[in-house]
Amino acid sequence: MTDTRSALTRRYQDELTVRQQQGLWRQSGDNAVAESWRNFAGNDYLGLAQDPRLVKKAQQHLERWGVGATASPVVSGFTAAHQSLCDQLCDWLGYPQAILFNSGFAANQALLFTLLGKDDALFQDKLNHASLIEAGLLSPATQRRFRHNDMAHLRQLLAKQIQPSASLIVSEGVFSMDGDVSPTESLAAIANQSGALWALDDAHGIGVLGQEGEGSISRGARPDILIVTFGKALGGGGGGSAGFSHHH
Ligand SMILES: Cc1ncc(COP(=O)(O)O)c(C=O)c1O
Numbered sequence: 001m002t003d004t005r006s007a008l009t010r011r012y013q014d015e016l017t018v019r020q021q022q023g024l025w026r027q028s029g030d031n032a033v034a035e036s037w038r039n040f041a042g043n044d045y046l047g048l049a050q051d052p053r054l055v056k057k058a059q060q061h062l063e064r065w066g067v068g069a070t071a072s073p074v075v076s077g078f079t080a081a082h083q084s085l086c087d088q089l090c091d092w093l094g095y096p097q098a099i100l101f102n103s104g105f106a107a108n109q110a111l112l113f114t115l116l117g118k119d120d121a122l123f124q125d126k127l128n129h130a131s132l133i134e135a136g137l138l139s140p141a142t143q144r145r146f147r148h149n150d151m152a153h154l155r156q157l158l159a160k161q162i163q164p165s166a167s168l169i170v171s172e173g174v175f176s177m178d179g180d181v182s183p184t185e186s187l188a189a190i191a192n193q194s195g196a197l198w199a200l201d202d203a204h205g206i207g208v209l210g211q212e213g214e215g216s217i218s219r220g221a222r223p224d225i226l227i228v229t230f231g232k233a234l235g236g237g238g239g240g241s242a243g244f245s246h247h248h
Contacts, residue, residue: 048235104229
């Protein structure tokens with residue numbers, strides 16, 4: 001019998017050595033941000049994470065609601081505060097329904113796991129965030145990735161799709177690494193023509209684009225599903241997705 005413990009230790013050691021050799025060795029302690037520094041590298045685009053008004057509000061909410069949700073939202077973890085946040089999201093972004101998550105990452109995972117079955121197809125921009133690509137790999141649907149912002153390639157991949165299974169196109173409003181935007185009008189048109197659903201992760205557009213910080217939807221096109229995070233420009237943590245109710 002092999003000694004699992006030492007076999008795994010050796011494997012991890014080897015993998016760490018490879019990463020070191022490739023210059024990919026990263027430790028979060030190396031870039032701990034000092035309190036007195038100004039941080040231009042983060043995603044707190046509006047400086048809200050340190051805003052005294054937000055800090056005060058958070059303190060008031062802690063006093064009122066405590067530090068933990070105590071249970072899953074389907075048991076007893078869904079409070080009037082969560083409902084109020086859902087309502088405000090719907091109001092602000094113009095959707096009839098919204099659902100909250102502990103992070104944008106979780107919102108993306110939940111979306112791709114729940115919406116698609118094994119006969120369905122998922123089309124993702126190649127530069128989509130890891131939370132989307134990984135969820136797509138684990139989802140029972142067949143995942144295809146189109147070249148970054150390449151609508152002709154997306155059309156080609158859609159055309160190969162065997163009908164009548166369901167298709168979902170997923171892109172980002174503002175891309176996390178390059179900061180460029182996706183052609184939302186074209187994505188909307190293609191989804192419309194092909195009968196696919198269209199989801200947009202606006203983690204980096206929300207709070208930044210538009211008169212009221214409503215993000216990429218301010219550029220005109222409105223996705224069937226909009227995913228947002230509260231952990232970047234909004235200065236907090238958590239995420240949500242908004243969409244149209246199945247009752248409509
Ligand atoms: C495009 C994109 N989607 C989702 C996420 C995940 O958001 P969160 O940090 O709230 O989990 C990120 C952040 O890393 C992101 O860049």
